Amino acid sequence: GENVEQHPSTLSVQEGDSAVIKCTYSDSASNYFPWYKQELGKRPQLIIDIRSNVGEKKDQRIAVTLNKTAKHFSLHITETQPEDSAVYFCAASPNSGYALNFGKGTSLLVTP
């Protein structure tokens, strides 16, 4: 089955800096890669996703890149703010609508 590795497990940055979280996956059939943000005590919520026919996608301060040949994808947050502090999960799936295989999460702390 699919195995998704996520690094780092914790990340601390200063407000205004950029944060990068990286994930690798094992199943070449995976072609849907969402990222979820989970604030303390809350449910995971989708922040951005990308499909395998796209190499990069951007939404304001958030971007995701995908290298399907190398089987890795990354989340980039620019101009970080304290409210970006949360746990971020990457996931992979053979298609959207299918069950997701999650990474173990990255706890991001943005300090003022």
Add this chain to the structure above:
Amino acid sequence: DADVTQTPRNRITKTGKRIMLECSQTKGHDRMYWYRQDPGLGLRLIYYSFDVKDINKGEISDGYSVSRQAQAKFSLSLESAIPNQTALYFCATTSGSALYNEQFFGPGTRLTVL
């Protein structure tokens, strides 16, 4: 998301007890999932269902069972709870018909098995 609800939100039970966690959704989605979250382990899939007559095991189904009573309802049961089933449980839903399918999560059920 208020359209996906879970009951109970918190539950403390004892080893050996049978317990049921319930999930309901008003989104009209056909696909429903149960995940378990443990600190440092992320979210792991327990069971999923693509429609009322479809039930599939996930990565960690041992010790769990599910029932899809209707399109909108998907229940998770622990037949004989054990302490290592103490975790945060999330239900999620998505549509199988749309091209892009965000999974919407319920608020979670925090289960403690003593």
